[in-house]
Amino acid sequence: DTAVSQTPKYLVTQMGNDKSIKCEQNLGHDTMYWYKQDSKKFLKIMFSYNNKELIINETVPNRFSPKSPDKAHLNLHINSLELGDSAVYFCASSGIAGSDEQYFGPGTRLTVT
Amino acid sequence: DQQVKQNSPSLSVQEGRISILNCDYTNSMFDYFLWYKKYPAEGPTFLISISSIKDKNEDGRFTVFLNKSAKHLSLHIVPSQPGDSAVYFCAVSSSGSARQLTFGSGTQLTVLP
Numbered sequence: 001d002t003a004v005s006q007t008p009k010y011l012v013t014q015m016g017n018d019k020s021i022k023c024e025q026n027l028g029h030d031t032m033y034w035y036k037q038d039s040k041k042f043l044k045i046m047f048s049y050n051n052k053e054l055i056i057n058e059t060v061p062n063r064f065s066p067k068s069p070d071k072a073h074l075n076l077h078i079n080s081l082e083l084g085d086s087a088v089y090f091c092a093s094s095g096i097a098g099s100d101e102q103y104f105g106p107g108t109r110l111t112v113t
Numbered sequence: 114d115q116q117v118k119q120n121s122p123s124l125s126v127q128e129g130r131i132s133i134l135n136c137d138y139t140n141s142m143f144d145y146f147l148w149y150k151k152y153p154a155e156g157p158t159f160l161i162s163i164s165s166i167k168d169k170n171e172d173g174r175f176t177v178f179l180n181k182s183a184k185h186l187s188l189h190i191v192p193s194q195p196g197d198s199a200v201y202f203c204a205v206s207s208s209g210s211a212r213q214l215t216f217g218s219g220t221q222l223t224v225l226p
Contacts, residue, residue, distance in 0.1 A: 004156070043157070043202065043216040056213055090156050100145045100206050102214065104156030 003027050004105040006091050012111045013081055021076045021108045023091030031055075032074035033092040033102060034066060043090065049074050081112045116140055117205055119217035127225050132190040134220050136203030139184065143205040146179060147214070148188045151200045160201075161188070193224045 004025045013019050025032060033056075034046040048056035052068045063079045078085060091105040118137045126132045134148075144165040149157035163170040163177045163186070170177050176189045190197055200221050204214040 041200075041218050045213050045215075048213065092156070100147055100162060100204075100214065101159050104149075104158070106154065106156050 004091055004093055004103050006089075006105040006108050008108060009106065010109050010111075012113065014113055015081055015083060017081050018077070018079045019081060019110070020078070021089055021091075021110070023074050023076070023105055025072055025091075025093040025103070025105075027093055027095070027103060029093035029095045029103070030071055031094045032068065032071070033094075034074065034076050035090040035092060035104075036060075037088040037090060037107070039087070047074075047076075078110075083112050086110055086112045115218075116143075117203060117215050117217040119203060119220050121220050122218070123221040123223070125223045125225060126193045128195060129192045132188075132193045132197065132222055132224065134188040134190075134201050134203075134222065136186050136188075136217050137184060138186075138205050140205075140207070141181075141184065142207045143215075145206045146177070146186050147204045147206075148175075148177060149202045149204060149216075151202065151219070157202055190222075193222075195224050195226050198222055198224050 007022045031050045033048045035043045037043050046060050047066045049068045051071050065077045067075045088107045088109050090107045092102040094102045116139050147162040148160040150160045151157040161172050161175050161177050163179050168179050179186045200219040202219045203217045206214050
């Protein structure tokens with residue numbers, strides 16, 4: 001049974017479009033995260049939510065907006081997609097706010113053409 | 114500016130031998146250190162961690178060493194197995210109201226049969 005799931009796994013879209021990536025965790029964790037893995041393979045934190053409240057918001061464009069309808073879900077909406085948004089996006093969760101051990105989803109490869 | 118550096122993008126080791134993966138960090142405020150393992154098309158999975166009050170932590174074939182004065186940590190895998198072939202990321206975090214993980218760029222380990 002998948003602990004952290006993301007949909008879709010692959011997303012190809014054109015510049016200017018708006019898209020969403022969904023994330024769900026069934027671990028009962030309180031904290032969820034979004035990471036971006038760029039072309040240089042660095043994993044960088046974008047957002048963190050604890051019990052539906054934003055606790056980390058790194059410097060990302062306003063075009064990126066996380067939405068947490070409940071503590072088991074953290075979706076990522078991206079408006080006006082740009083070429084530079086192409087990357088792999090990982091969702092993760094942890095049991096304690098800011099816990100060091102995080103469980104990752106399989107990733108969503110976003111390609112903007 | 115990279116706070117966490119993994120200077121070896123790749124490492125090849127013969128099966129049965131020891132694999133040593135290295136990681137350097139810049140900020141002495143980091144107090145928790147982790148290693149994650151990642152297979153292609155999957156998310157990173159937690160492997161082993163160490164807090165700054167220790168200099169060694171062992172879990173089966175995996176041992177993490179921490180040298181705080183040198184701001185250096187390493188992961189030893191012995192004996193190495195072909196199934197260990199993956200990308201290994203080190204990650205660090207620091208105490209605070211919103212702990213977050215900062216990742217290195219990863220080292221691709223290939224264990225040759």
